[in-house]
Amino acid sequence: MPAMSDSRVIPANDYRRERWKNGLGWTREIARSHPSEDWDWRLSIAEIEHSAAFSTFDGVDRELVLLQGQGVRLAFDDGEAALLTLPGERHRFAGERALRGELIDGPTHDFNLMWRRDRIGAELLVRPLVGSMLFFTAPGETWALHLMSGQAQFDRSTGLPPLWQGDTALLVGGQTRSRYMLDGGGQLLAMRLTPLAPAQEGLQ
CATH class of the missing domain: 2.60.120.10 (Jelly Rolls)
Known part of the structure; x- marks a missing residue:
């Protein structure tokens, strides 16, 4: 066919490790639809080693899934909060929204799906x-x-x-x-x- x-x-050891857009953490990029920054979708695994602000992405929707660790609290600047404590728990949000990832008890690995909503x-x-x-x-x-x-x-x-x-x-x-x-x-x-x-x- x-x-x-x-x-x-794509084997896990082929993922490319790089800094977050805001420089406050690391991610392992799995794949993107296009090699340029003008991708339609992107898959990565965020390594959250300490509580920090997330990068913002205009025109992009995101879904974050806890893979490993004791959990992370997504604290949005507008007052909303989402708690991910079990592997597989997830939260979908707009990439423009400012938020901070607050660790519950030690580092986490979180799957990050991003796509351009238009x-x-x-x-x-x-x-x-x-x-x-x-x-x-x-x-x-x-x-x-x-x-x-x-x-x-x-x-x-x-x-x-x-x-x-x-x-x-x-x-x-x-x-x-x-x-x-x-x-x-x-x-x-x-x-x-x-x-x-x-x-x-x-x-x-």
């Missing part, structure tokens, strides 16, 4: 992986699968290597609808990233 030639597994529709699911799961990619669509724990393997016909804890698979839609079967055990973050139609972008 043409789409499968563009799909790939270009991409994003859905994030936290699911136990018990046996087999099927994923279908429509033309132009991408599924990003991050294995929080456990191990898994794709159907042999995909040509994709196994997933180990911390790895991420990108299932890229081609010109036709494609089917992927993932089998294994553990906990999975599954993200569907869909380009918005021109009408949804507000184009005239």
Whole structure:
């Protein structure tokens, strides 16, 4: 299938470690839709080593998921607060909102999904992986699968290597609808990233 030639597994040790935009922390970038700063979506793992202000991103929506650690409190400047204390707990918010990440008891690792709201529709699911799961990619669509724990393997016909804890698979839609079967055990973050139609972008 043409789409499968563009799909790939990114091992955890291939993630690129870099500073936050505001310089107050570190992140491990997994992937972005385009190599330039004008990406449509971006996946990374924030390493929060001390309580600090988060970077802001205009025109971007975000979803943060606790992966490891005792938890973090997202304290927004407008008074809202969200507490993430268990792996898999998450919070979605606008990238323009100013906030501070306050650690509960020691450092955390947090999955960070970001997308430009005028270009991409994003859905994030936290699911136990018990046996087999099927994923279908429509033309132009991408599924990003991050294995929080456990191990898994794709159907042999995909040509994709196994997933180990911390790895991420990108299932890229081609010109036709494609089917992927993932089998294994553990906990999975599954993200569907869909380009918005021109009408949804507000184009005239």
